Amino acid sequence: MEEVYTGLRKSIEQYISLNEEEWQQIRTCWKPFHYHKNTVITSVGQVEKYFYYVHEGLIRGFFEKNGTEHNMGFTYNGEYSGVYDSFIFQRPSDWSLETLADSSGVRISYHQLEMLYSKVPILKEWTFRFNRQVMFGLGIFIRSLLADSAEEKFERLMSQSPHIIQIVPQKHLASYLGMTPETFSRMRKKWAQ
Known part of the structure; x- marks a missing residue:
């Protein structure tokens, strides 16, 4: 404690x-x-x-x-x-x-x-x-x-908190960024390359 x-x-x-x-x-x-x-x-x-x-x-x-x-x-x-x-x-x-x-x-x-x-x-x-x-x-x-594209939101998240993808379920991160889980998954694959 x-x-x-x-x-x-x-x-x-x-x-x-x-x-x-x-x-x-x-x-x-x-x-x-x-x-x-x-x-x-x-x-x-x-x-x-x-x-x-x-x-x-x-x-x-x-x-x-x-x-x-x-x-x-x-x-x-x-x-x-x-x-x-x-x-x-x-x-x-x-x-x-x-x-x-x-x-x-x-x-x-x-x-x-x-x-x-x-x-x-x-x-x-x-x-x-x-x-x-x-x-x-x-x-x-x-x-x-209000102003960023889905790609910009994803890139900001990954640059500021890259570890978050390991601890927060994908569906919740997608919701947080205002996108579908499918869009989030595509961006994650693209980012990993």
Whole structure:
């Protein structure tokens, strides 16, 4: 379990520096979690209660429309997860969170995080910087979604995260990129040559 907290601290300290007392206060609020493969963590209509640091596993965010699932993103080792907009605003989610593999790590509740802001004020700076990074990534994703061809989307994915093809099922990656599994398969074969 110590390895999980070491990873969490390194992740937080990418944005801010913590002294030992601040870290200990933060650490005590993050509690272990474990979910089995294919567990829906948060469903549409539920309020997200937790923000997750994934030590091991694979989690996807998705929504369904007209009987078709649309993948919004994936979280794996060393990353944060959760239905973030629902968590931040404490309102019902309009998308779901599900494990694609057994997943474990630590999580913090909304109320614990709010309480920590008064005990460890620098944590607000971490939240600001984290949100700034999320917005930057979202801007890139939206631009790509609206303007890039299927080939450009695939090439960007392979250049930024080539390992993802080994851990995320092809049908989910195709959905994430807004293409059919057949198109994704053709591009994968072409890319491998």
